[in-house]
């Protein structure tokens with residue numbers, strides 16, 4: 001029982017791990033004894049985060065632009081050159097776009113879908129040999145996709161392609177879960193609600209805005225790093241070895257209250 005949630009000695013890749021929810025998840029994994037690779041485009045920020053997280057354990061930065069096939073290949077080749085297996089893949093990197101419906105540009109669809117939906121699929125494809133090398137009936141390898149409660153309720157924002165990308169990611173999670181179960185790889189999603197990050201900075205700019213944002217959450221506050229890390233640690237642990245195709249809502253009750 002004592003090691004039901006243990007991740008000691010595992011290896012993980014967290015995309016978008018330089019800040020926000022990705023850095024929160026990476027912090028939890030690193031502190032749990034996981035050798036954690038983090039990836040993002042901006043090298044200086046990524047390296048600084050890896051240095052900060054190295055205070056808790058082992059964290060390695062690998063810069064890459066995951067909106068392109070070349071970037072995905074570059075990251076996965078780098079990983080394959082360093083590791084013989086991957087236990088946990090966290091598809092967290094994401095972007096959004098907001099514009100009124102009558103002027104919403106095609107680029108606002110391409111950019112968001114390429115990163116939020118296409119990249120997780122191709123990262124899974126390219127990481128499969130490493131994930132399969134880790135996977136066994138007793139200890140399945142894990143894929144965790146970061147969706148959003150925007151997938152299941154209206155965001156009250158003009159982020160059309162974002163909501164669609166996150167709903168698509170939940171569908172992809174279920175599809176991959178069914179396909180990869182016989183390879184002993186579980187595929188689950190988390191659907192966060194309100195977490196302070198660069199993406200949501202406009203909701204937290206002033207004390208008054210923060211108070212209003214927190215007040216929209218039935219539990220009365222926004223998520224903190226442990227709220228992001230805890231569900232990922234659970235889904236990566238032996239405690240969740242029989243969970244696949246699921247989406248865990250992590251939102252303090254926002255979706256339940258919609």
Ligand SMILES: NC(=O)c1ccc[n+]([C@@H]2O[C@H](COP(=O)([O-])OP(=O)(O)OC[C@H]3O[C@@H](n4cnc5c(N)ncnc54)[C@H](OP(=O)(O)O)[C@@H]3O)[C@@H](O)[C@H]2O)c1
Pocket residue numbers: 015016017018019020021022039040041042043045064065066067092093094095115146147148149191192193194195196197198199200
């Ligand atoms: N914050 C929330 O309340 C919330 C709620 C629901 C879901 N989410 C989801 O959580 C995930 C993280 O979002 P966040 O709020 O933490 O946003 P964030 O602070 O903007 O972080 C986004 C991360 O993704 C990386 N990234 C962006 N474009 C990339 C690209 N082309 N290639 C590789 N990495 C890229 C960023 O680094 P670079 O810019 O250096 O590339 C950064 O590390 C996203 O999937 C988001 O949709 C967030």
